[in-house]
Amino acid sequence: MNPRRILFTTQRILQQLRHDPRTIGLLLLVPSALTGLLAWTLSGRPGTFQTIGPQLLGVFPLIVMFLVTSVITLRERTVGTLERLFTLPLTKGEFITGYALAFALLAILQSILVATLSYTWYGLAHQGVPWRISLVALCAGLLGTAFGLALSAVAHTEFQAVQFMPAFILPQLLLCGLFVPVGQLPVALRLVADVLPMTAAIHAISNFQSTSYYAGQFAILVGFIFGGLGVGAATLRRRTK
């Protein structure tokens, strides 16, 4: 792994996004706007937002980053730049790490923005340690990036990549404990829910006071991120049939 080539790749991806301010705007503002909308809809039931609000900080970044990453890497495959890069001295690890860093930066900005607005304007009054929740939001964004990278290998068109969002993300959303606590799910579903990354994100956020539990769920999330990045790297083929 050569840090120079990784940073060149990160810089290039950020330059691409800079030429597309609308995408940056959507990336940063949509999760904040959605959280605000939720707070507003729940304004008559103040207690509910205090529970669900922080949990959604672990959901929105995952969805947004998943979409952006899968489309941008898919484009890299279809336009032929990936093939060109593979004739150059850039390793798969450097390529993937470059992507992860660029999107990690965006995920950080995104989570700072959502958390700041939630704690100031939206009236989230979570007692203490907002950084623990922000950290999970960051992980969720990175998780979206990791899975987006992996799934761009399966999708052949940008249209398909977008279709993977409901297929891949929505089941996790239904099972993660947001609608029905995982403990009250039918046994078969509970077993599935327990191994899904979004469940770990929600668990970490809902139980942030217990340091050991939080750390455990956090470790699971980080494991998923590296697993997803590993799968992403494995699906990159220097030679094709």
Added chain:
Amino acid sequence: MIDVKDLRVIRQGNEILHELSFRAGAGELIGLLGPSGSGKSTLMRSLLGVQMLSGGTLQILERPAGSASLRGALGYVAQSSSVYLDLTVEENLRYFAGILHEPRSEVGRVLAVVSLTTLAGRVVSSLSGGERTRVSLATALLGSPPILVLDEPTVGLDPILRRDLWRTFDELAKSGTTVVVSSHVMDEAAHCARLLLLRDGRLLFDDSPAKLLAAAKSSSYDEAFERLIESQS
């Protein structure tokens, strides 16, 4: 420089290249000609080491094609522009130069070679097809690789630009670069020192353009190619 022996490539059950063999030395300007679907791109991708081979051997600079040590030794222009459409010309070149550990001055040099200096600040998606091809070519020239593999770089360009590009290829070859250029336009054969004619994945002819015309007793490359096919079937 290039040593291809009994190369076979099968894609999705179809044999695209049938036991192809040829060798090329330093400073050769080789035209790889043939109709679309004849296997030109597959052969070029094989040279670059991004195509899985089904048989035979392919050595580049005495190493098997696709070896890690060959990365950066071949400049490549694919049929798709293979540059970032949402970056400027200069940002594209700076990135690829960075990956190749080439200094920034190299970006200015390759831009001048393909006469794109004035467009350096333009976003690639706002450029015409011909200009995009030249951006791709500039990228391939970064670091002056010993071998250039150019897949239909002159398609859709105006005649003046085409002539200029062929001059550039000629100069590169004279300076010792092995240049392999593909085209489906037979008349482009006139610019090459050596022709490889490909049809249905087989090599029909491997010699100078003058020899092709003489053998076919014709003055047109299209006609010569036709006669060559008829004589072999």
